[in-house]
Amino acid sequence: MPKPTSDSGLSQSLERGLAILCAFTPDRPALGISELARELALTRSTTHRYVATLASLGFLEQDDATRRYRLGPRVLDLGFSTLGSLGLREIAGPHLRRLTDTTGHTSNLAIRDDTDVILIDRVRGRPGRYHHLEFTLHVGSRIPTYCSATGKALLAFLPRPDLDRLLDRIDLIQRAPRTLTDKQALLAELQQVRRTGLAVNDEELESALRSIAAPIRARSGEVVAAINVAIPWSPAAMSDLVSQLGPTLQATANQIATRVI
Amino acid sequence: MPKPTSDSGLSQSLERGLAILCAFTPDRPALGISELARELALTRSTTHRYVATLASLGFLEQDDATRRYRLGPRVLDLGFSTLGSLGLREIAGPHLRRLTDTTGHTSNLAIRDDTDVILIDRVRGRPGRYHHLEFTLHVGSRIPTYCSATGKALLAFLPRPDLDRLLDRIDLIQRAPRTLTDKQALLAELQQVRRTGLAVNDEELESALRSIAAPIRARSGEVVAAINVAIPWSPAAMSDLVSQLGPTLQATANQIATRVI
DNA sequence: GAATGACGTTCGAAATATCGAAACGCCAGG
DNA sequence: CCTGGCGTTTCGATATTTCGAACGTCATTC
Numbered sequence: 091m092p093k094p095t096s097d098s099g100l101s102q103s104l105e106r107g108l109a110i111l112c113a114f115t116p117d118r119p120a121l122g123i124s125e126l127a128r129e130l131a132l133t134r135s136t137t138h139r140y141v142a143t144l145a146s147l148g149f150l151e152q153d154d155a156t157r158r159y160r161l162g163p164r165v166l167d168l169g170f171s172t173l174g175s176l177g178l179r180e181i182a183g184p185h186l187r188r189l190t191d192t193t194g195h196t197s198n199l200a201i202r203d204d205t206d207v208i209l210i211d212r213v214r215g216r217p218g219r220y221h222h223l224e225f226t227l228h229v230g231s232r233i234p235t236y237c238s239a240t241g242k243a244l245l246a247f248l249p250r251p252d253l254d255r256l257l258d259r260i261d262l263i264q265r266a267p268r269t270l271t272d273k274q275a276l277l278a279e280l281q282q283v284r285r286t287g288l289a290v291n292d293e294e295l296e297s298a299l300r301s302i303a304a305p306i307r308a309r310s311g312e313v314v315a316a317i318n319v320a321i322p323w324s325p326a327a328m329s330d331l332v333s334q335l336g337p338t339l340q341a342t343a344n345q346i347a348t349r350v351i
Numbered sequence: 352m353p354k355p356t357s358d359s360g361l362s363q364s365l366e367r368g369l370a371i372l373c374a375f376t377p378d379r380p381a382l383g384i385s386e387l388a389r390e391l392a393l394t395r396s397t398t399h400r401y402v403a404t405l406a407s408l409g410f411l412e413q414d415d416a417t418r419r420y421r422l423g424p425r426v427l428d429l430g431f432s433t434l435g436s437l438g439l440r441e442i443a444g445p446h447l448r449r450l451t452d453t454t455g456h457t458s459n460l461a462i463r464d465d466t467d468v469i470l471i472d473r474v475r476g477r478p479g480r481y482h483h484l485e486f487t488l489h490v491g492s493r494i495p496t497y498c499s500a501t502g503k504a505l506l507a508f509l510p511r512p513d514l515d516r517l518l519d520r521i522d523l524i525q526r527a528p529r530t531l532t533d534k535q536a537l538l539a540e541l542q543q544v545r546r547t548g549l550a551v552n553d554e555e556l557e558s559a560l561r562s563i564a565a566p567i568r569a570r571s572g573e574v575v576a577a578i579n580v581a582i583p584w585s586p587a588a589m590s591d592l593v594s595q596l597g598p599t600l601q602a603t604a605n606q607i608a609t610r611v612i
Numbered sequence: 613g614a615a616t617g618a619c620g621t622t623c624g625a626a627a628t629a630t631c632g633a634a635a636c637g638c639c640a641g642g
Numbered sequence: 643c644c645t646g647g648c649g650t651t652t653c654g655a656t657a658t659t660t661c662g663a664a665c666g667t668c669a670t671t672c
Binding site for chain 2 (some may be wrong): 099100101102103104105106107108111112114115116119141142143145146147149160162163165166167168169170171172174175176177183201203208210213214225227228229230231232345
């Protein structure tokens with residue numbers, strides 16, 4: 091009974107092993123062999139062999155008491171290698187820091203992965219009233235593109251066909267009071283981003299959270315990253331904040347861009 | 352010709368696939384198939400199959416121009432799942448922040464992985480004169496235990512046999528002006544850590560960098576983590592700094608400890 | 613306290629997914 | 643026009659993986 095090989099030329103064992111690693115999340119930090127086997131539709135013995143392999147390499151470790159497995163420190167190294175490989179991050183670091191020092195606000199450096207934004211650097215603002223999301227967002231966090239300032243900056247300059255294909259795969263879920271849930275409205279705003287070179291997020295990701303972002307463009311013109319400042323709620327009009335912070339943000343983005351290849 | 356199976360019961364494909372991921376480092380962020388094949392002593396075709404698998408899962412991505420491969424964003428997710436799985440980090444976060452707010456110094460939360468310390472959270476101190484290492488140390492960084500304050504705090508309360516076995520595998524390399532390169536001197540200092548409940552690093556990891564650390568002990572008594580503050584060089588005597596900052600540090604460590612299970 | 617069930621783990625025979633040599637198409641340099 | 647290196651594809655042989663079954667251990671149940 092020749093089971094149709096789902097993908098030819100790919101390594102099944104490697105796929106399965108990595109699926110095991112991915113099964114561990116902050117919500118489910120410890121898993122047993124049987125749990126894993128059920129979840130991935132494998133036999134326990136097969137699962138055990140993969141887990142044993144991962145454990146012997148330090149990617150998993152076993153809890154002595156419960157006999158369940160947790161992610162090991164080696165996985166951290168992998169992730170950290172990824173971050174370190176992004177030369178962009180080193181270049182941008184000092185500029186981000188200066189941005190936060192002068193504005194007082196938390197600033198971020200972000201790249202896009204398909205429909206998500208990933209934070210790759212983050213400088214916290216002055217101690218004081220932190221927003222809820224300020225705590226839950228870390229370097230490495232993913233947020234949707236469509237309802238974040240950095241996301242819009244990263245989308246706005248995509249070639250139209252690419253953008254369309256991307257947006258078709260995004261559910262415009264209402265995440266906060268003012269999330270744009272209409273595709274036309276989002277497109278209009280992206281047009282605005284192209285005109286002004288700035289993107290805003292006015293309570294679209296989380297209530298009481300505003301943000302302004304600027305794209306970082308490589309020599310080729312492609313937008314490779316974006317920076318933003320997160321602004322805790324204030325009675326000020328968004329347009330005032332934009333005219334106050336926008337130029338600084340763009341200047342910083344451009345300084346970073348000139349050092350990007 | 353029965354080649355002696357190096358490890359029975361382990362998955363060769365998974366091992367090799369992960370070895371490929373690990374071959375990418377910040378120093379060598381982009382690698383080609385042939386490069387990888389040489390490095391891991393595999394054939395190009397085998398290497399290609401693993402790389403194709405990793406790429407199809409988003410763990411690697413191929414550069415359009417050079418056809419070489421880089422680590423993909425999925426790897427980041429893995430790494431940060433590990434961080435997120437450490438409940439300790441969430442508990443300690445606000446306390447670390449408060450520690451930095453009151454002292455003005457950069458503070459860190461660290462755990463031990465064998466002979467290394469791994470930074471798992473970090474709150475930067477006030478803008479100003481940053482030390483060189485302040486820039487190169489990130490969350491996820493590894494530093495040796497024997498020449499760091501957090502490292503000593505993490506070693507000091509180990510059962511003696513475990514400690515001995517660990518120290519036997521550590522080269523006490525002189526990394527900075529005052530690194531302890533003598534095992535007896537190090538043991539004496541660990542004794543001091545046990546007495547005072549504080550560990551210090553006085554230009555042992557890098558010149559002009561000092562640090563004070565306190566262990567975080569679980570209910571079981573085991574030291575599960577350590578916190579520290581990094582102190583830029585000043586003419587003050589180390590003992591004065593310890594008596595000035597030590598109590599705050601210990602109070603913070605104890606507050607964190609009471610919420611750890 | 614025996615019986616039950618779930619768990620992690622080990623073993624072996626069966627077979628399948630994996631391996632590596634060889635060849636392909638491409639490009640750059642000689 | 644050849645040469646050498648690259649990434650990629652193919653294909654038959656086989657080494658690697660697979661899955662069922664069984665073991666020892668632990669809680670829980672009766």
